[in-house]
Amino acid sequence: MTIQFPIIPFNFNHLPSSPAKKFAVLTQRPGVLSPANIDEVFRELKPITPQQLFGEWDGHALTTGHPFERELEELNWFGNTFEATEDVAPLIVAENGERIRFGDWGSASLYEIRYHGVVSAALVYDNRPVLVYYRAVRSNMVAGIMESKGFGSAGNFYFYLTK
Secondary structure (H helix, E strand, O other): OOOOOOOOOOOHHHOOOOHHHHHHHHHHOOOOOOHHHHHHHHHHOEOOOHHHHOEEEEEEEOOOOOHHHHHHHHHOEEEEEEEEOOEEEEEEEEEOOEEEEOHHHOOEEEEEEEEOOEEEEEEEEOOOOEEEEEEEEEOOEEEEEEEEHHHHHHOOEEEEEEO
């Protein structure tokens, strides 16, 4: 005698997902994203140490309509390079197929700074009023929030880096 159990369809989208999975989903979502939604997920992500950022990373804006998105596109932003805590190229652009430092934005350093109650890696520009906070998504992806008084009412700029 064989017992057959009915097949019950199940939608896995209703299961709670990890903060990393939620962020990864945001990176794939078409259209304009809500900064509040990105903030909510970012706050749940795990911290990252400055040393975990060392190396070359490709940069990707999260589309929120922030004016800095357009500026980075015009510059042909490629990503960031973290050589050491005191040697960061915060803005790498593509020129003739090569990664080069964009000198107008200078250099930066990495520190551990508390942001929304979590101590994690943060980038501090040497000559600009800009802070960038990072959180881990997975080993080859980090989330970033750039804040600057220079952004005014535009608010924070949201992005992610991949290796």
